[in-house]
Amino acid sequence: MRIHLRKVDLLVISVASLITLLLGIIGWRVLGPKAIVVSLSAAVFLILLVQFQTYRGQTAFLEQQTMFSLLPRQLDYKQIEAMLSLLSIVKLKRPLPPMRGWAVSPDHANIIISAILDRKPKVILECGCGVSTILMSYCVKDRGEGHIWSIDHDEGYAKATRENLKSHQLEDVATIIHAPLKEVSIKGESRLWYDPACTEEIGAIDLLVVDGPPRKIQELIRYPALPLLIGRLSENAVIILDDASREDEKKTVEAWLDEFKDLKYEWHDTEKGTAVLIRGNRAACGPA
Numbered sequence: 001m002r003i004h005l006r007k008v009d010l011l012v013i014s015v016a017s018l019i020t021l022l023l024g025i026i027g028w029r030v031l032g033p034k035a036i037v038v039s040l041s042a043a044v045f046l047i048l049l050v051q052f053q054t055y056r057g058q059t060a061f062l063e064q065q066t067m068f069s070l071l072p073r074q075l076d077y078k079q080i081e082a083m084l085s086l087l088s089i090v091k092l093k094r095p096l097p098p099m100r101g102w103a104v105s106p107d108h109a110n111i112i113i114s115a116i117l118d119r120k121p122k123v124i125l126e127c128g129c130g131v132s133t134i135l136m137s138y139c140v141k142d143r144g145e146g147h148i149w150s151i152d153h154d155e156g157y158a159k160a161t162r163e164n165l166k167s168h169q170l171e172d173v174a175t176i177i178h179a180p181l182k183e184v185s186i187k188g189e190s191r192l193w194y195d196p197a198c199t200e201e202i203g204a205i206d207l208l209v210v211d212g213p214p215r216k217i218q219e220l221i222r223y224p225a226l227p228l229l230i231g232r233l234s235e236n237a238v239i240i241l242d243d244a245s246r247e248d249e250k251k252t253v254e255a256w257l258d259e260f261k262d263l264k265y266e267w268h269d270t271e272k273g274t275a276v277l278i279r280g281n282r283a284a285c286g287p288a
Contacts (some may be wrong), residue, residue, distance in 0.1 A: 043215060079271060080104035090138045091112060093170050095130050104132040107270040108242055112209060113139050115238050115276075116146075121206030123234070125199065126150040127225060128212020129161040129176055136209075137170035144270045148174040149202050151194050153213055170186065181213060186227045193224040204234040211242040224251045230260060236280040239263075245273030253277070 036065075083099070083106040090113065099106055109132060116124070116139045124140070126133060129150035140146045152158040155178045162176040179194035192213070210225045222241065239256075243249050244267070253275045257265055268274040 001007055003123040003241065004103050008156055019176065035153065040063050044120060044264065046236065047270045062174075079106050082110050086110055086135070089117075089167075091142070092134055092138065097136060097164065099131055102214075103130055103240065104135075105271040108132075108268075108272065108274050109135050111138060111270065111274050111276065115194045115207060116140065116143075118171055119207065119208065119236070119237070119238055120145070122146045123203050123205050124148040124207040124209065125202060125205045125229070126209040126211070127222070128152055128210075129158060132211065133174055133176070134164055134168055134170065137165060137168070137174040141170060146173070149177060150174060150179045151179040151198060151212075153179060153194060163250075167206055181217070184224060192221065193228060196228060199277065202232070204237075205229065205232055206237055206282070208237060208239045209242075215243070215246065215248055220248055220252055220255075223247065226256045226260060233279060241275040241277075243272045244275035249273070249275065 063228060079099075086106050086109055097103065099109070104112075112132060113135060115121075116136060120143065122145060124136060124146060126136070126148060129152045133148065136148055140148060149222045151163065152161070158176050158178045162171070165171045165174050165176070177198050179198035181192045182195045183190050184193045184196065185191075194213070206228060208225065210222050213221050215221055226239065240254065244253065253265070256277065262279060263277045264280075266276040266278065270274060273283060
């Protein structure tokens with residue numbers, strides 16, 4: 001076995017050896033032959049101390065590595081399971097764009113699809129378009145009733161989603177709206193939100209899916225959704241918020257529940273956390 005030592009390692013070893021030699025000479029002069037026994041005992045103690053410390057450190061590191069290596073596998077398995085469940089309901093005509101990263105996760109998509117199947121919304125408003133828009137459109141088209149309006153501040157992303165819908169032959173059930181962010185006033189405070197003029201023609205909203213704007217734009221960026229749209233929600237509307245495990249979204253849900261007392265709250269343990277708020281007494285949805 002080859003031993004690889006750096007210059008600094010050799011320096012430390014040399015200094016330690018020199019100090020040990022000096023202590024041995026001093027010990028011999030003070031204690032005589034007894035110094036050998038004391039030196040050997042001290043050496044054994046230090047060697048065992050280093051060995052145990054090294055062993056414990058390596059064991060802890062391996063346990064931590066094992067834990068972190070298992071966690072992604074468990075999450076991947078959960079998402080694969082959710083995707084299989086999703087595909088048993090949504091019959092695709094073409095492959096979907098990737099459902100990782102910023103895109104909707106399969107387990108969160110299951111919550112949305114379940115809400116559509118259970119609640120049968122006629123008007124769906126989505127904040128932040130993408131793969132979720134395609135999945136919802138398949139579900140709405142299969143039902144033969146309802147329409148989706150999906151708004152996005154990013155013109156390029158809106159265009160890409162519009163083209164995806166066309167390739168899946170779903171453009172008749174979903175309308176993609178480019179809605180730039182503008183300053184709006186909520187309780188005398190200025191905030192950014194999608195241009196309200198872009199959704200004025202939409203009727204009473206039965207299902208509101210909030211997955212935008214991105215958090216990096218502003219603190220509590222998704223909070224304006226309910227203060228601005230609460231008056232346009234139908235009597236038994238459902239609100240579904242993605243990324244609900246993040247601190248910003250947790251604070252957003254707390255603020256909504258504090259301001260709007262008629263909302264029932266459900267938590268779903270999805271990959272990024274899903275918050276569901278319901279008007280009325282019915283449960284919102286279950287797993288698809």
